Amino acid sequence: MKQPPPDDIAFDKTPVAPGKVETVAPGVRRLIAANPGPFTFTGSCSYIVGSGKVAIIDPGPDDPAHIASLLEAVRGETVSHIFVSHTHRDHSDGVAPLKAATGADVMAAGPHQAARPLHIGEINPLDASSDHDFRPDTELPDGAVVTGPDWTVEAIATPGHTANHMVFALKEAGALFTADHIMAWSTSIVAPPDGAMSDYMASLAKLRGRPETIYLPGHGAPAREAPRFLESYIRHRQGREASILHRLRKGEADIPTLVRAIYIGIDPRLMGPAGLSVLAHLEDLVTRGVVVTEGVPSVSGRYWVA
Known part of the structure; x- marks a missing residue:
C-alpha cells in the first residue's frame, strides 16, 4: 500500500491544483x-x-x-x-x-x-x-x-x-x-x-x-x-514477499496478523486494502508451492510455509 519511493530518486513534489493545465x-x-x-x-x-x-x-x-x-x-x-x-x-x-x-x-x-x-x-x-x-x-x-x-x-x-x-x-x-x-x-x-x-x-x-x-x-x-x-x-514487492515469508516461518498466521506486523503506521483507511495486497502475494506464493493454506486462499484463511 502507501509506500513512498526512495529519497534518492527524483520526482516533482510540487502540488498542482485541480483544473490547472x-x-x-x-x-x-x-x-x-x-x-x-x-x-x-x-x-x-x-x-x-x-x-x-x-x-x-x-x-x-x-x-x-x-x-x-x-x-x-x-x-x-x-x-x-x-x-x-x-x-x-x-x-x-x-x-x-x-x-x-x-x-x-x-x-x-x-x-x-x-x-x-x-x-x-x-x-x-x-x-x-x-x-x-x-x-x-x-x-x-x-x-x-x-x-x-x-x-x-x-x-x-x-x-x-x-x-x-x-x-x-x-x-x-x-x-x-x-x-x-x-x-x-x-x-x-x-x-x-x-x-x-x-x-x-x-x-x-x-x-x-x-x-x-x-x-x-x-x-x-x-x-x-x-x-x-x-x-x-x-x-x-520482492521485499514485501520476503516480509510475509519471514513472518510465516515464525509460525502459522492469518492476513490480519500479517498486516499488523508488516504495515507499520499505515493509514487506518488502508488496512482493508493492505490485506488484499497481502492476499495477492499469498495467492502467488500458494500457486508456486511456497506457502500452504486450507482450500483456496482467502482473506479469512490461515497460512504457513510449505
Missing part, C-alpha cells in the same frame, strides 16, 4: 481531477497529447468540472482519440461525457474483467470501483501503435492492477503513461480477484529495458528517472 513533458499537458483520497492522492491525472489534433489519456472521473476543464484546454483543437488505461472509475468514468462532446475514438484493452473468477461465497470488495459498463470503440492488442500528426502512442499490456490494465508509450517525449501500474507517490494496490500479483510482477519485469526516461502516472507527479524507479518498485 500544466506541460509535464514535450507535447504533453496534464490536468488533475478534484477527487483526492487515500487511493487517488491529489486526484486522477488526465493527459493531453499533441497539439491541433490531440489524444486524451484517461479522462478520469465523471466530474462535470473536470470534463469542462479538459474541453476548455483543447478549445480550438480536435480530440481524435481517447486512450483508457483500465476500468476503475477514477480513470474511465469520464469517457462517456468526453466522447459525447468530441466524438473521439475510445481505445483500450477491452471491457472490465477480473484476473480470476470469484470463489464460492467470495465478494469482490472493490466491485463498486470497477466500470463494468465500459466498452471501447477499438480494442488494442499488446504492442498496437496509434499515430497522430505529431504523436506516436504504443499500447503495452500490463495486467496486474487489473486484468485489462495498459500503459501507453509516447515515442516523441520518451515518456510512459503508467496509470496505476507505477505511481510516484506510492506503490500500487494489487487486489484479488481484479488483480493478480503474478501478473503484476511479470508486467513490471516487461518494462525493463524500454527506452522511456519519464513515467507519467495516473496519480502523483512525474518520475524522471524511470529505469531506477522501476527497479525500486520491483525491489519493494
Whole structure:
C-alpha cells in the first residue's frame, strides 16, 4: 500500500491544483481531477497529447468540472482519440461525457474483467470501483501503435492492477503513461480477484529495458528517472514477499496478523486494502508451492510455509 519511493530518486513534489493545465513533458499537458483520497492522492491525472489534433489519456472521473476543464484546454483543437488505461472509475468514468462532446475514438484493452473468477461465497470488495459498463470503440492488442500528426502512442499490456490494465508509450517525449501500474507517490494496490500479483510482477519485469526516461502516472507527479524507479518498485514487492515469508516461518498466521506486523503506521483507511495486497502475494506464493493454506486462499484463511 502507501509506500513512498526512495529519497534518492527524483520526482516533482510540487502540488498542482485541480483544473490547472500544466506541460509535464514535450507535447504533453496534464490536468488533475478534484477527487483526492487515500487511493487517488491529489486526484486522477488526465493527459493531453499533441497539439491541433490531440489524444486524451484517461479522462478520469465523471466530474462535470473536470470534463469542462479538459474541453476548455483543447478549445480550438480536435480530440481524435481517447486512450483508457483500465476500468476503475477514477480513470474511465469520464469517457462517456468526453466522447459525447468530441466524438473521439475510445481505445483500450477491452471491457472490465477480473484476473480470476470469484470463489464460492467470495465478494469482490472493490466491485463498486470497477466500470463494468465500459466498452471501447477499438480494442488494442499488446504492442498496437496509434499515430497522430505529431504523436506516436504504443499500447503495452500490463495486467496486474487489473486484468485489462495498459500503459501507453509516447515515442516523441520518451515518456510512459503508467496509470496505476507505477505511481510516484506510492506503490500500487494489487487486489484479488481484479488483480493478480503474478501478473503484476511479470508486467513490471516487461518494462525493463524500454527506452522511456519519464513515467507519467495516473496519480502523483512525474518520475524522471524511470529505469531506477522501476527497479525500486520491483525491489519493494520482492521485499514485501520476503516480509510475509519471514513472518510465516515464525509460525502459522492469518492476513490480519500479517498486516499488523508488516504495515507499520499505515493509514487506518488502508488496512482493508493492505490485506488484499497481502492476499495477492499469498495467492502467488500458494500457486508456486511456497506457502500452504486450507482450500483456496482467502482473506479469512490461515497460512504457513510449505
